[in-house]
Amino acid sequence: MLEVTRGDQTLELTAKELKIIEMLLRNPGRVMSRERILNHVWGILEDPSTNIVDVYMARLRRKIDDGFEQKLIKTRRGLGYLLDAKQS
Numbered sequence: 685m686l687e688v689t690r691g692d693q694t695l696e697l698t699a700k701e702l703k704i705i706e707m708l709l710r711n712p713g714r715v716m717s718r719e720r721i722l723n724h725v726w727g728i729l730e731d732p733s734t735n736i737v738d739v740y741m742a743r744l745r746r747k748i749d750d751g752f753e754q755k756l757i758k759t760r761r762g763l764g765y766l767l768d769a770k771q772s
Contacts (some may be wrong), residue, residue: 689757695747700725704740705748708757708767717764741765 685696697705703725707716718737726736732745741757743747758768 690748691751693751697744697747701740701744701747702745705767708765710765713766713768715760715764715766721765737765 686699686702688695688697688702692766704721707721707724722734723736725740741759744753745757754769756767756769758766760766
């Protein structure tokens with residue numbers, strides 16, 4: 685497990701979760717499509733109809749956003765995901 689922090693909390697992430705967060709952090713405010721995340725984290729051999737990205741995003745939300753008033757992981761319906769510290 686790899687560790688990151690949010691506020692004063694230490695969060696344990698898997699290598700794939702960390703790759704997703706790193707991708708979102710490197711593209712602040714930009715929507716990353718499910719396909720782009722899938723290709724970046726799992727490679728082009730993964731089935732594009734899989735819901736693995738959605739499963740991992742749900743896990744990341746539980747680890748990163750649960751217990752915090754301000755939610756950082758945002759979904760843009762039909763477009764993808766982004767990391768955004770602004771209140772919505």
